[in-house]
Amino acid sequence: MQPFALLLDTLTTTPSRNGKLALLTEYFRTTPDPDRGFALAALTDGLFPRLPLRRSLATLLETRVDPVLYALSRDYVGDTAETVALMWPETSLRDPAPRLSETVAAIATADPPQIAATLGHLLDRLDVRGRWALLKLVGGAPRVGVSARLAKTALAEMSGHDVSDIEEIWHALTPPYTDLFQWLDGKGARPDAGSTPVFRPLMLAHAIEEQDWTNFSPEEFAAEWKWDGIRVQIAAHGPHVRIFSRTGDDISRTFPDVVSAFEGLDALLDGELLVARRGVVAPFNDLQQRLNRKVVTGRMLKEHPAHVRLYDLLIDGKTDLRELPFRERRTSLETWHARHAPPLTDVSPLVPFASRAELDRLWSDARQEGIEGLMLKRWTSPYLSGRPRGHWFKWKRAALTLDCVLMYAQRGSGKRSSYYSDYTFGVWREIEEPTAEGAPRGDIYPGHELVPVGKAYSGMTDAELMEIDRFVRTHTVEQFGPVRAVEPRLVLEVAFDAIFPSARHKSGLAMRFPRIHRIRWDKPPHEADTLDAARRLMGGTAAGNPTSNPAKSLSE
Amino acid sequence: MPAAAVDRWLYPTDRGLYCEPAGVYIDPARAVDRAIITHGHSDHARPGHGAVLATPETIEVMKIRLGAEGAGRFEAAAVGRTTIINGVAIRLVPAGHILGSAQVVLECNGQRAVVSGDYKRSSDPTCAPFETIACDVFVTEATFALPVFRHEPATREVARLLASLRRNPDRAHLVGAYGLGKCQRVIRLARDAGYDAPIYLHGAHLAMTELYQRLGIDLGDIRPVPDVKPADLAGALVLCPPSAVDDRWSRRFPDPVTAFASGWMRIKGRVRQSGVELPLVISDHADWPELIETVLETGAEDVWVTHGREDALVYELTRRGLKARALALVGFEDEGE
Ligand SMILES: [Zn+2]
Numbered sequence: 090m091q092p093f094a095l096l097l098d099t100l101t102t103t104p105s106r107n108g109k110l111a112l113l114t115e116y117f118r119t120t121p122d123p124d125r126g127f128a129l130a131a132l133t134d135g136l137f138p139r140l141p142l143r144r145s146l147a148t149l150l151e152t153r154v155d156p157v158l159y160a161l162s163r164d165y166v167g168d169t170a171e172t173v174a175l176m177w178p179e180t181s182l183r184d185p186a187p188r189l190s191e192t193v194a195a196i197a198t199a200d201p202p203q204i205a206a207t208l209g210h211l212l213d214r215l216d217v218r219g220r221w222a223l224l225k226l227v228g229g230a231p232r233v234g235v236s237a238r239l240a241k242t243a244l245a246e247m248s249g250h251d252v253s254d255i256e257e258i259w260h261a262l263t264p265p266y267t268d269l270f271q272w273l274d275g276k277g278a279r280p281d282a283g284s285t286p287v288f289r290p291l292m293l294a295h296a297i298e299e300q301d302w303t304n305f306s307p308e309e310f311a312a313e314w315k316w317d318g319i320r321v322q323i324a325a326h327g328p329h330v331r332i333f334s335r336t337g338d339d340i341s342r343t344f345p346d347v348v349s350a351f352e353g354l355d356a357l358l359d360g361e362l363l364v365a366r367r368g369v370v371a372p373f374n375d376l377q378q379r380l381n382r383k384v385v386t387g388r389m390l391k392e393h394p395a396h397v398r399l400y401d402l403l404i405d406g407k408t409d410l411r412e413l414p415f416r417e418r419r420t421s422l423e424t425w426h427a428r429h430a431p432p433l434t435d436v437s438p439l440v441p442f443a444s445r446a447e448l449d450r451l452w453s454d455a456r457q458e459g460i461e462g463l464m465l466k467r468w469t470s471p472y473l474s475g476r477p478r479g480h481w482f483k484w485k486r487a488a489l490t491l492d493c494v495l496m497y498a499q500r501g502s503g504k505r506s507s508y509y510s511d512y513t514f515g516v517w518r519e520i521e522e523p524t525a526e527g528a529p530r531g532d533i534y535p536g537h538e539l540v541p542v543g544k545a546y547s548g549m550t551d552a553e554l555m556e557i558d559r560f561v562r563t564h565t566v567e568q569f570g571p572v573r574a575v576e577p578r579l580v581l582e583v584a585f586d587a588i589f590p591s592a593r594h595k596s597g598l599a600m601r602f603p604r605i606h607r608i609r610w611d612k613p614p615h616e617a618d619t620l621d622a623a624r625r626l627m628g629g630t631a632a633g634n635p636t637s638n639p640a641k642s643l644s645e
Numbered sequence: 646m647p648a649a650a651v652d653r654w655l656y657p658t659d660r661g662l663y664c665e666p667a668g669v670y671i672d673p674a675r676a677v678d679r680a681i682i683t684h685g686h687s688d689h690a691r692p693g694h695g696a697v698l699a700t701p702e703t704i705e706v707m708k709i710r711l712g713a714e715g716a717g718r719f720e721a722a723a724v725g726r727t728t729i730i731n732g733v734a735i736r737l738v739p740a741g742h743i744l745g746s747a748q749v750v751l752e753c754n755g756q757r758a759v760v761s762g763d764y765k766r767s768s769d770p771t772c773a774p775f776e777t778i779a780c781d782v783f784v785t786e787a788t789f790a791l792p793v794f795r796h797e798p799a800t801r802e803v804a805r806l807l808a809s810l811r812r813n814p815d816r817a818h819l820v821g822a823y824g825l826g827k828c829q830r831v832i833r834l835a836r837d838a839g840y841d842a843p844i845y846l847h848g849a850h851l852a853m854t855e856l857y858q859r860l861g862i863d864l865g866d867i868r869p870v871p872d873v874k875p876a877d878l879a880g881a882l883v884l885c886p887p888s889a890v891d892d893r894w895s896r897r898f899p900d901p902v903t904a905f906a907s908g909w910m911r912i913k914g915r916v917r918q919s920g921v922e923l924p925l926v927i928s929d930h931a932d933w934p935e936l937i938e939t940v941l942e943t944g945a946e947d948v949w950v951t952h953g954r955e956d957a958l959v960y961e962l963t964r965r966g967l968k969a970r971a972l973a974l975v976g977f978e979d980e981g982e
């Protein structure tokens with residue numbers, strides 16, 4: 090338990106991905122089975138189903154901790170698990186700390202009424218770091234900035250195997266993954282994925298670049314719409330159906346409606362998960378609502394119905410189609426879908442075109458909700474995991490942009506911790522009822538105030554980062570911890586993929602993938618965009634029509 | 646001895662704790678004619694007093710921080726020696742907080758009060774250890790007076806720092822530490838743990854560290870951080886003010902490991918706020934068990950709690966049957982720790 094606690098604790102203060110990777114690799118290399126397998130489970134999926142932790146803790150505290158001191162401490166610390174870990178009484182004679190595997194076994198086998206007592210005994214044997222780790226462990230997946238993908242990458246680094254080889258068998262394995270570690274250590278055979286639904290790493294596209302067009306011939310490529318949802322892989326084996334995200338995360342529990350649509354079938358499919366109402370694709374934000382929920386309510390299912398738009402058929406029954414050219418797989422997909430027609434699905438239509446000019450027209454007219462751009466797939470390409478060059482291209486619809494005014498800047502983390510690198514920006518809104526205090530600060534744009542529309546921390550070059558940093562330091566009007574409010578003088582051209590209604594910002598709008606496109610040192614702040622202009626971009630107006638669009642758009 | 650009447654000759658005022666018959670204030674928040682200063686930290690040792698009574702070390706510290714004109718007159722009182730002012734016997738005894746830090750023992754009318762100033766009980770190779778004095782009234786600090794504060798042994802934390810230096814031989818380690826006490830304690834502990842490479846200091850920490858060395862605390866090879874971007878600082882141990890860790894100053898170090906040595910690093914929220922990679926729980930103040938243990942050891946019937954989180958400590962001492970109350974002293978802020 091102590092090495093695991095040290096790992097968790099160190100991960101929370103290690104900002105860089107490489108630093109985290111080094112810690113994980115070292116831990117997996119030096120920790121014995123089955124402890125490392127349980128740690129892997131804790132970091133990827135969470136070890137325990139939700140335990141009645143709150144109630145157990147309350148029971149425990151009554152007997153061990155003074156309620157007034159607890160309340161004062163909880164108030165100061167701000168986190169229940171941490172408060173309990175910190176103030177848990179320590180005895181000088183402590184039983185040796187339990188191993189992680191022992192901890193897991195004790196909790197997993199305790200009857201629900203016994204959980205409080207079991208936890209108490211374990212806490213008595215641990216030091217402060219161990220207590221904190223234990224309480225985080227039973228509270229669900231500990232948030233230490235480690236994705237399942239990163240954990241698997243550490244396993245790959247440790248063993249020299251390819252991370253996709255690990256991902257392919259991942260979903261056939263269960264904690265504490267002893268067979269997996271045997272194989273990784275070179276002491277056992279690769280575990281057999283067998284008949285359990287497994288994830289096969291997806292084939293990904295490159296963003297199309299200028300040079301890709303030079304040898305482009307229309308008859309070599311199929312075009313499809315690029316739908317604005319999330320890429321998924323559906324693995325169905327009779328009663329066992331799994332839905333995997335692009336990175337191999339199992340999201341089946343979040344989409345029980347899709348799971349039941351595929352029950353009884355035997356196939357591996359590639360598609361886009363969307364929310365669609367009567368065949369009309371809803372904005373990405375609607376899908377986001379569902380992705381955010383671990384528990385799906387009936388109302389959620391009704392109001393945000395899932396839909397899968399299929400792109401590809403990888404395995405049909407016992408037949409692996411991945412070696413076949415796209416043209417053949419596409420025919421198989423259409424035949425397969427006509428035969429089985431699972432509910433909540435359709436096949437993403439091909440977009441016919443005869444020339445580059447026609448394709449250009451299709452791309453620039455793509456303004457329908459839910460379309461992110463075009464996909465170009467070589468008719469002869471097999472299905473290749475990863476991101477192979479020259480096979481699939483994505484041609485994203487031009488990004489939208491708004492000229493926004495920098496309002497707040499926050500220091501970054503890691504290498505950027507001495508720079509103000511996270512920016513909150515806003516657009517102008519007319520003040521409805523001018524207050525007695527008069528115009529907002531700065532008098533930049535009389536009768537108008539700024540309302541935040543988004544936050545971005547990427548897109549600028551290192552040189553630009555330094556320039557903005559200097560601006561922030563010399564135009565600070567107020568400072569709260571790592572955040573500075575600045576004079577509203579700097580115009581940032583912000584690019585984003587979409588803008589939609591949201592309660593997150595005062596403006597009632599939020600952006601998808603905002604990034605700093607350009608610094609407009611030349612632009613007077615009162616000429617930045619207005620809230621009305623921002624609202625007009627809702628619904629995803631596409632590029633190529635600047636006359637009807639007050640804000641500009643740009644091609645990526 | 647009845648503690649009840651102590652507050653007739655020792656009581657808080659808006660300038661600070663005042664001993665009326667002696668006419669002296671202890672660590673006053675504003676300029677006064679006559680002050681006793683427990684130690685050199687800025688929230689205790691303020692400028693402009695007429696006469697200052699303090700340990701010789703504290704006077705040296707004050708001269709560096711405030712200049713030789715920082716007080717009208719400095720009177721050095723050796724630790725343990727009694728000075729009588731208008732019938733009040735005054736004595737300074739070690740508080741174990743930083744070099745020169747002292748508790749003030751006051752005796753009047755057959756009663757004894759001890760004003761602790763800031764103190765700690767864990768060992769510190771850069772200052773004399775805390776001495777317990779039996780008394781009727783004990784005025785205690787309360788910087789870390791919550792049961793969540795139980796400081797790790799400082800030697801263990803410094804061992805973590807040295808282990809990180811070994812693990813990251815190419816990265817400078819930037820340790821934010823307060824310049825008076827904490828900085829020198831970390832250096833000395835690193836030396837005790839066998840670290841004998843040069844240790845680099847931010848300019849703000851130089852004068853005080855040199856004073857420590859002049860006063861007999863051996864800190865080994867100490868060097869100022871050079872102004873240019875020096876390649877040989879890769880893997881070096883560097884101490885600087887906490888505010889400099891993420892300031893422009895730190896950009897001369899490529900990809901440093903940032904650390905902060907403070908008792909507040911026990912709390913993850915504070916660690917997050919500080920943004921450092923390596924939080925070191927090293928405190929120059931008593932933690933919760935030390936506070937309670939110390940109060941009980943003094944045998945005081947009446948405990949005045951000041952300088953921090955009075956509520957929890959007053960509650961706990963009352964629960965244990967002592968008379969305890971918050972002493973509202975003006976001008977004290979969150980301790981720079
Ligand atoms: Zn102090």
Ligand SMILES: [Zn+2]
Nearest residue numbers: 686688763980
């Ligand atoms: Zn203090």
